[in-house]
Amino acid sequence: MTDHAQVVVGASHAGVSLALQLRKEGWQGPIQLVGAESQLPYHRPPLSKDLLSGAKALDGIRLRPEKVYADNSIELILGAVATKINRDARTVDLDCGRTLLYDKLALCTGARVREFPGRPRSDRILYLRHAEDTLRLQRLAKPGSRAVIIGGGYIGLEAAAVLQKLGLEITVLEMADRVLERVTSETLSSYLTTLHAMHGVSIKTGCSVTCITGGGDETQALSVECGDGEHYTADLILIGIGVLPETSLAESAGLETDDGILVSETGMTSDSDIFAAGDCTRHPNRFSGGLTRLESVQNANDQARVVAGNMLGKQSVYDLVPWFWSDQYDIKLQMVGINCHYDRTLTRGDSASLENEGFCVFYLRDDKLIAADCVDRPKEFMASKQLITKGLTPELSSLTDEQVEPASWLK
16 A cells, blocks of 8 residues: 555556646656556557558657656556556555555546457457557568458558558458548548559458458468458458447446546546546537547547646646547548538548648538548648637638638638
8 A cells, every 4th residue: 555646547648648747737746657558658559550560669659768757756557457446445456466545546548449249269360459469460461461451440541551561462341331431521531442442452341241260270361251241361350440448447436437437527537536538538528519539649648638637626627629640651631620410521622633732621510610631731730720729610712722821711
């Protein structure tokens, strides 16, 4: 047992940002950061990009050097899983046998992969959530190998781009009628499908995977069967069918959950001594018009910094516009806002061109700008971010007029 500390469960983007911010906010007592993995916390976006491609090693994607934690007197408790919260005693039990006594507790438990049911046991069927997953995929990614990726979301498409560059034969199977159907417009879906096809990646949409067989030993091929009767042979399979918020610890403690740990606009859970931040939470969000769960590094970091101050007595509201990004081949896609319930889109630039000129898709609801997807258009992205934050919409014709500078939209 220790003296009462600020305890952070989850050495994630949110967990690390929150622990460091506690020190910046003036907390002088103990800070304990609990992480399930045995290694120093790392950035997760490079798992499907730079780490997979070999452009960076694991040491090159650390969130902070070990010295930073020591300099801020943050006790790292790695390779430990929190198993129980006793809200009355304000303690957290760890599977390593330790019990931590908290002043306030922050849950930054993130998300876990959605698993494909009934899959056979094989080291060549992978998910991409942890660094060890990426390193194992990297070892299996031999030039000429056949890879089937189940799921045409961002993880699947980013991994497809990297694996194609590594010389693999790639097939992406997407259950919906188009890739990224849940989160983007037909315009961007079509562009990305064409982009991948240009690089030799085969994308099959409307394709519901029913079972995976084979892979009994290292020499036996894997087979993916779809509802239409088609079979796809693979040397390795990557499953990217989404994630689920990690709420089991919160649920067992009796905290309110609903597709995430429910928190107030200050990040407080249904227990005033317990806060939460990051992918595991559902929080009030004016940009979506209700409770929202975001899978976003930006959200994790920004929400965590606000929550840290509130754990120490502030009453700050988390109210920042969500934004995201994705790197595929040589293009950078930047997204801002939440495009739910849009009723109209406007396109700036030529979305049919693959000549690196870029384009933007603006999402409107009742002629109000609510979101934007920007392909290689950083000026438009930055301007859109400010517009959506301030609730402003410029003259609609100026959004599509290439002669109008994005900065002028703010005047």
